[in-house]
Amino acid sequence: MKQNQSKSKSQSGVGKSRGVAQRGAAHNEGRLPRVCIIGAGCSGMAAAKALKDEGIPFDCYEKGSDIGGLWRFGNDNGVSNIYESLHINTHRDRMEYRDYPMPDDYPDYPSHRLIFSYFQDYARKFGLYNHIQFNTSVEHVEPEPDGTYSVSLSDGRQIHYDSVMVANGHHWSERWPDPMYPGQKNFKGIQFHAHRYVDPEKPHNLVGKNVLVVGMGNSAMDIAVELSRPGLARNVFLSGRRGAYVFPKYLFGKPFDKLTEAFPVWVPFWFKEMVASLIFRIAVGKMSDFGLPDPDFGLGQAHPTISNEILGRFGSGDIKFRRGIQSMDARSIRFEDGSMEEIDAIVWCTGYNVSFPFFDEQFLSAPDNALPLFHRAIQPERPGICFVGLLQPLGPVMPLSEAQSKWYAKYLTGKYALPSVDYMNRYMEAEQKEMQKRYVSSARHTMQVDFELFLSELDKECSKGMKRAEKTGQPVNIPPLAHNYPEIRASRSGRSSQNGKSGKRGHEKRKASVARR
Numbered sequence: 297m298k299q300n301q302s303k304s305k306s307q308s309g310v311g312k313s314r315g316v317a318q319r320g321a322a323h324n325e326g327r328l329p330r331v332c333i334i335g336a337g338c339s340g341m342a343a344a345k346a347l348k349d350e351g352i353p354f355d356c357y358e359k360g361s362d363i364g365g366l367w368r369f370g371n372d373n374g375v376s377n378i379y380e381s382l383h384i385n386t387h388r389d390r391m392e393y394r395d396y397p398m399p400d401d402y403p404d405y406p407s408h409r410l411i412f413s414y415f416q417d418y419a420r421k422f423g424l425y426n427h428i429q430f431n432t433s434v435e436h437v438e439p440e441p442d443g444t445y446s447v448s449l450s451d452g453r454q455i456h457y458d459s460v461m462v463a464n465g466h467h468w469s470e471r472w473p474d475p476m477y478p479g480q481k482n483f484k485g486i487q488f489h490a491h492r493y494v495d496p497e498k499p500h501n502l503v504g505k506n507v508l509v510v511g512m513g514n515s516a517m518d519i520a521v522e523l524s525r526p527g528l529a530r531n532v533f534l535s536g537r538r539g540a541y542v543f544p545k546y547l548f549g550k551p552f553d554k555l556t557e558a559f560p561v562w563v564p565f566w567f568k569e570m571v572a573s574l575i576f577r578i579a580v581g582k583m584s585d586f587g588l589p590d591p592d593f594g595l596g597q598a599h600p601t602i603s604n605e606i607l608g609r610f611g612s613g614d615i616k617f618r619r620g621i622q623s624m625d626a627r628s629i630r631f632e633d634g635s636m637e638e639i640d641a642i643v644w645c646t647g648y649n650v651s652f653p654f655f656d657e658q659f660l661s662a663p664d665n666a667l668p669l670f671h672r673a674i675q676p677e678r679p680g681i682c683f684v685g686l687l688q689p690l691g692p693v694m695p696l697s698e699a700q701s702k703w704y705a706k707y708l709t710g711k712y713a714l715p716s717v718d719y720m721n722r723y724m725e726a727e728q729k730e731m732q733k734r735y736v737s738s739a740r741h742t743m744q745v746d747f748e749l750f751l752s753e754l755d756k757e758c759s760k761g762m763k764r765a766e767k768t769g770q771p772v773n774i775p776p777l778a779h780n781y782p783e784i785r786a787s788r789s790g791r792s793s794q795n796g797k798s799g800k801r802g803h804e805k806r807k808a809s810v811a812r813r
């Protein structure tokens with residue numbers, strides 16, 4: 297049953313730093329591990345709720361002055377940005393947290409404003425605001441020899457935790473062409489990444505200009521469609537180095553992405569792809585019917601590109617497709633099909649890098665966006681760190697972040713036990729091989745998961761692990777040691793240094809001081 301949520305603005309917490317947050321479940325301090333959650337986007341909030349439900353002591357730190365991460369338009373966190381016209385492309389029923397339905401009166405694919413409001417309601421409903429320290433960035437996470445993690449914060453504090461849940465998002469670090477295209481550095485027009493796009497006039501006025509949009513993902517589709525509206529850009533060109541199947545939001549009057557629910561999870565991928573290809577061919581046609589290259593891969597072998605409007609725009613000549621870029625000059629771009637265009641501005645919709653600036657790179661990083669994880673959350677040899685929402689589903693992220701969080705919370709209480717490291721490594725290897733076999737090789741396909749299958753596999757693993765834990769009497773898996781450490785406050789000078797370096801430098805000094813205690 298769906299419910300409508302009342303919106304009490306007084307509790308919103310917008311713009312307020314909560315100062316010292318209440319540390320949840322104080323009675324479990326010293327009995328259960330103490331957890332640090334990095335980020336209060338939709339993944340960090342799911343983590344906070346799961347820990348709260350299990351009575352696990354935790355603090356959640358958020359760079360910005362409110363929850364919502366990417367879905368907070370004009371976020372002041374310095375990392376998230378979305379465009380004014382953004383609507384979700386994953387159906388609301390699939391996107392909602394399983395613990396909190398979206399209001400009945402929400403449309404199928406709501407705007408970012410409704411989505412943000414829903415997240416605020418979620419945070420209020422489950423009392424999460426009091427557990428989040430806003431305007432507070434995690435600057436550095438240092439593993440200690442005893443298995444705890446010392447976390448340095450932007451306000452100069454250093455606090456120890458037994459576990460860290462990483463929910464810092466993976467759609468904020470811009471991926472630009474690397475290496476650059478020949479002549480790219482000579483280009484004299486405007487160029488910026490889709491991450492900074494707000495509307496046709498911000499961050500640059502593109503009205504009346506010849507604009508090139510590069511990429512075949514969802515950012516490229518949305519931005520090209522918007523700029524090609526009458527009276528905006530003079531010409532819009534879309535360049536792709538390979539083709540893409542462009543899925544509509546609706547097929548036969550039904551939300552398209554909900555059709556995947558028609559198949560039980562055990563149906564093999566090849567069968568689903570065969571049926572989907574047939575339906576696509578009948579209902580949409582070939583991409584070459586619209587002047588796009590026909591992809592040289594199958595329908596399910598790339599992250600889905602969804603747009604209701606772009607094919608029509610090609611048909612009406614409002615957007616012109618061009619092959620990949622061959623070379624660039626001060627104002628002109630030459631494409632692989634031999635054509636050349638005078639271009640005033642380029643919007644690089646070339647995807648994102650996975651980045652964890654608070655870890656030392658040699659300790660933990662994701663080169664080329666690859667970071668194999670057990671159920672996309674845990675490195676077998678480091679179960680004290682859990683990633684939340686670090687995946688690219690064929691479907692929405694939120695229910696998967698929620699499921700990962702509940703699973704990990706059970707691990708922290710001892711109600712769930714992980715399988716052997718060897719098993720986890722074999723599982724991950726098999727999964728990795730399957731993914732590489734199925735998807736086109738690209739930095740955007742390093743963490744793909746099938747929505748329903750992911751949830752079902754995690755559920756199965758959770759049941760198995762709970763039985764394992766029962767057999768051994770549910771011992772706590774991560775010894776709670778962090779409460780033994782004092783909270784340290786850096787001197788004023790340490791606090792005032794900039795760009796996150798204060799955290800690391802201060803951290804070294806503070807570590808020495810803790811060691812002396």
Ligand SMILES: Cc1cc2nc3c(=O)[nH]c(=O)nc-3n(C[C@H](O)[C@H](O)[C@H](O)COP(=O)(O)OP(=O)(O)OC[C@H]3O[C@@H](n4cnc5c(N)ncnc54)[C@H](O)[C@@H]3O)c2cc1C
Pocket residue numbers: 334335336337338339340357358359360363364365366367373375376378382383384385386391432433434435463464465466467468515654684685686691692693694
């Ligand atoms: C344009 C666009 C449209 C999208 N549309 C959809 C969609 O329709 N459906 C869908 O399911 N997904 C969509 N996505 C994917 C998107 O990543 C997820 O919807 C979702 O935002 C992921 O939430 P998150 O909490 O993991 O990350 P984010 O929303 O990025 O939140 C991360 C939070 O962590 C905070 N943070 C980061 N570093 C630190 C730090 N060091 N210290 C403290 N706080 C920190 C940030 O301030 C931020 O609040 C879209 C992505 C883009 C780019």
Ligand SMILES: NC(=O)c1ccc[n+]([C@@H]2O[C@H](COP(=O)([O-])OP(=O)(O)OC[C@H]3O[C@@H](n4cnc5c(N)ncnc54)[C@H](OP(=O)(O)O)[C@@H]3O)[C@@H](O)[C@H]2O)c1
Pocket residue numbers: 382383384385386467472473474490510511512513514515516518536537538599645646647648688738739740
């Ligand atoms: N409305 C929505 O809900 C919405 C809107 C925007 C984005 N999103 C989501 O946000 C995430 C990111 O989407 P995105 O579109 O920004 O990025 P993306 O899905 O990673 O797509 C990047 C595109 O850029 C291409 N590319 C990368 N490097 C290139 C280069 N050097 N030269 C030419 N092309 C290059 C990629 O091609 P290759 O395949 O060849 O690498 C791909 O077509 C996705 O999960 C997406 O679903 C959702």
